[in-house]
Amino acid sequence: MLAQFIINGLIEGSLYALMAFGFGLVYHSTRIFHIAHGAIYTSSAYFLYLFFIIMHIHLVLSIILSLICTCFIGLAIQMFVYNPVLKKQPNLLILFISSLGAYIILINLIVLLFGNETKILLTDIEPIIQLGDLIIIRIQLVQFTVSLIIILTAIVVLKNNRFGYLIQALADDQQLLSVLGINIKNMRLLVIAIGSVFAGCAALLKSLDVGMDPYIGMDMLLTSAVAVIIGGVGNYVGAVFSAVALGILQSLIVWQTSAHWEIAITFVVLLLILFIRPYGLFSPKRRAEEI
Amino acid sequence: MATLELQHISKSFDGLKAIDDLSIRFERGSVTSLIGPNGAGKTTLLNLVSGLISPDSGKILYNNQKLNGLAPWQRADRGFGRLWQDVRIFQNLTVLDNILLARKNHPGELIFKNIYQLNCIKQFEKENIEHANRWLEFVGLNKKQQTLARDLSYGQQKMLAFARLLNNDANVLLLDEPTSGVHPRFVEKIIDLIRNIAKNGKTIIIIEHNFNVVAQISHTICLMIKGRIELQDNPNKVAQSLLLKEVYLGI
Amino acid sequence: MNYIYHIFILINIYSILALSLNLLVGYTGLLSIAHAAFYGIGAYITTLFMANFMLGFIPALIFGCLGATVLSLIIAFASLRFRGDYFVLASLAFQIIVYTILYNWIDFTRGPYGIPGIPKPAIFGIEITSLPAFFLFSLIITVIVLGLLYWLLHAPFGRVLQAIRDDELAAVALGKNVTSFKIKSFLVASGVAAIAGAIYATYVTYIDPTSFDLDESILLVSMVIVGGTGNVKGPLVGVLMLILLPEALRFLSIPDTFAAQLRLIIYGFLLIIMMQLRPQGIAGKYQFE
Structure with missing residues (x-):
């Protein structure tokens, strides 16, 4: 049983990792506590529902369309919610509240349009793969493989490429970017677009399995935000490992108690880690700066 | 009569020595200026005295009582006042x-x-x-x-x-660049102010880049380089010293 | 007429909540999204002492306040370590943990089933059952609480809180024990929120965890931010706006299911627009730095 729950947690954790990667990109490079990321996640699932179930478009095409639409939602949030604030007074709490506003609007629009109840995408029973005592459903395997490929690609790109360097520069030294002749605004749009696609991928993979309701985004966002902070902001490998660890932890909690404790315990972990190592588990200790 | 005394204070950040085995006394009613190049450890010294950071080793004594381990607000309560370089008023x-x-x-x-x-x-x-x-x-x-x-x-x-x-109502005033960025007509005023305060028996420690100001108000000038006090004397002597010229003019 | 009384009782409860939250957000400068948790803790503990130990309203309320203040020490401790978004996240964590406990600790709270049949309060042997009487009762408590808060915020105590908000380090260097002030502001804010919880519980006579969830905390933060932070008038404007808005929607004969979402969407827009045009809120004084 233990191994089974660890496997389930690992697969769930790979989705958290995907979500955390997107959140981490935005949070690291612009310092916006991008709570609307949760709403982007939710809308992505509902786009798929709209295209695939309501409009009867082929699944693959529906997925592509959903990701494109998700991307546009992210861009719209950056342009109409964050940019005006960034232009006037770039203040973290003001950005946070604006992001919260965007989250509230999106989620309630979804409730208005699609209703509160759970929607299912695939009704067929998925084939099961048996490995000794372990049972893996095909869709879980898809979730895990796709997440792994995306995350590995992203890590490689960030580690070895000019792009990773630019993200770091956007976080540390925006003047440097201007000197290099890079438009910061476009850079921010690019970051949020990529972040939104990551959220979209996680949402589509998850909703193909268990369907959706308008509130799925919040728990997902909270867990992945916790993963980013535990892993250390800007440390993407750390965030991925923390996300997987949280996935396994939550799966074990579901096994041992009732399902409702999982987010609470995730936050207990966050609080403990914040108190012990505020700079994250995997990042080196911050330099003691002169005040 | 001694009010504030630092004994063998050392402080390093990431292995870099900001203050290196520094000892100094500040007498009551005196004005002491800390001068020196950027990164000499002047602000670090003030932060150590106000308790914002704690020394790796050494003692800080005020009227022969140990200050080490007291929180910044407790030190302020005992009479340490601070003027910040970036004013830090309540906007x-x-x-x-x-x-x-x-x-x-x-x-x-x-x-x-x-x-x-x-x-x-x-x-x-x-x-x-x-x-x-x-x-x-x-x-x-x-x-x-x-x-x-x-x-x-x-x-x-x-x-x-x-x-x-x-x-x-502080007794020891730690002034970090009191005249920087200030209109010249205020500078005179600030100099008068500092003199008046010192006359009332307060201890004043100043970080200041403007040597003219320093020479006018200080009883003692300390030239700090790399976390050490290399020269400590009255303004006239310091003004004539070769070391000062070396540091300031690069001769 | 009953409807008007109902609205005014809600305004009383939310005025207490918004003003106590403003003590944290607008005065001490701590954006806390855990206020509904203290509201809930107050409601549950008061209910328990009234229903299980047959205590009167006032003694039960005292226990409710004590419970909320003691638990607020956890988040007060967090505020000493973290600032900015880390503190927001820590307060969010506290909110979610409290909600989860209210939801899952069946023996104590009956979980999602809620606690029905909470007795009406009795003061000096007079039981307050009728709606007008309850309105008067809640109004008296609100006036006393708001009066005390107003007094405290305009005393040197409130002045120091504002100084800590503007520049913590400078306040420390003037000899202010910032740790103690932050803890005190949490004790006061959570204790006052617990009073609102007690009024709510005895008014509705039924409580369940959903009244004290994250959305409720977000609603409270919205009230304070839309109305205005850093003074007494701002949050009250916010309460009036956000309480009367859904009622206005009802008069426009928008169906109830639709109105609930529409209301939230309007809140969302209000938050975004206020942040872009007037970050200090409609009637507020302080804007986040």
Whole structure:
């Protein structure tokens, strides 16, 4: 049983990792506590529902369309919610509240349009793969493989490429970017677009399995935000490992108690880690700066 | 008579020595200036005295009592006042409130005293306002009482910070660049102010880049390089020293 | 007429909540999204002492306040370590943990089933059952609480809180014990929120965890931010706006299911627009730095 729950947690954790990667990109490079990321996640699932179930478009095409639409939602949030604030007074709490506003609007629009109840995408029973005592459903395997490929690609790109360097520069030294002749605004749009696609991928993979309701985004966002902070902001490998660890932890909690404790315990972990190592588990200790 | 004494203080950041086995005494009623190139450890020294950072080794004594381990607010309570390089006034409060709240041991800051000792608080606040007005007049801001601090010019903010420090009734004043960024007509005023304060028996430690200002007000000048005091003497001697020329003019 | 009384009782409860939250957000400068948790703790503990130990309203309320203040020490401790978004996240964590406990600790709270049949309060032997009487009762408590808060915020105590909000380090260097002030502001804010919880519980006579969830905390933060931070008038404007808005929608004969979402969407827009045009809120004084 233990191994089974660890496997389930690992697969769930790979989705958290995907979500955390997107959140981490935005949070690291612009310092916006991008709570609307949760709403982007939710809308992505509902786009798929709209295209695939309501409009009867082929699944693959529906997925592509959903990701494109998700991307546009992210861009719209950056342009109409964050940019005006960034232009006037770039203040973290003001950005946070604006992001919260965007989250509230999106989620309630979804409730208005699609209703509160759970929607299912695939009704067929998925084939099961048996490995000794372990049972893996095909869709879980898809979730895990796709997440792994995306995350590995992203890590490689960030580690070895000019792009990773630019993200770091956007976080540390925006003047440097201007000197290099890079438009910061476009850079921010690019970051949020990529972040939104990551959220979209996680949402589509998850909703193909268990369907959706308008509130799925919040728990997902909270867990992945916790993963980013535990892993250390800007440390993407750390965030991925923390996300997987949280996935396994939550799966074990579901096994041992009732399902409702999982987010609470995730936050207990966050609080403990914040108190012990505020700079994250995997990042080196911050330099003691002169005040 | 010694008021403040640092004994063999060392402090490093990430293996870099910011203060290196430094010992010095600051006498009551004296004005001591710390000069030296950037990164010499001047601000670190002030931070060590105010308790914002703690030394790796060494002792800080005030009237022969050990200060090590006391929190910054406790040190402030014992008479250490600080003027910040970037003024650090309370932007969203009025000029008057900025000064009023600097008053120490105000009974109105305790929640329950607001209920059963109202008269005592009113009396205290009345005196506080009188003091504050005196200081505001002293720094020439008496007409701006109800202005929000954020709406003052930089020079006025600096004067406000001074007035706040005066109402804080500190005995040891740590002044970080009191004249930097200030209009020349305020500089004279600040120099007078510092002299007056010192005459009242307070200990003053200043970080200042303007050597003219330093020479006018200091009793002692300490030239700091790489966390050590390389030269400590009266202004005349320091002005003539080769080391100073070497550091400042690169000769 | 009953409807008007109902609205005014809600305004009383939310005024207490918004003003106590403003003590944290607008005065001490701590954006806390855990206020509904203290509201809930107050409601549950008061209910328990009234229903299980047959205590009167006032003694039960005292226990409720004590419970909320003691638990607020956890988050007060967090505020000493973290600032900015880390503190927001820590307060969010506290909110979610409290909600989860209210939801899952069946023996104590009956979980999602809620606690029905909470007795009406009795003061000096007079039971307050009628709606007008309850309105008067809640109004008296609100006036007393708001009066005390107003007094405290305009005393030197409130002045120091504002100084800590503007520049913590400068306040420390003036000899202010910032740790103690932050803890005190949490004790006061959570204790006052617990009073609102007690009024709510005895008014509705039924409580369940959903009244004290994250959305409720977000609603409270919205009230304070839309109305205005850093003074007493701002949050009250916010309460009036956000309480009367859904009622206005009802008069426009928008169906109830639709109105609930529409209301939230309007809140969302209000938050975004206020942040872009007037970050200090409609009637507020302080804007986040």
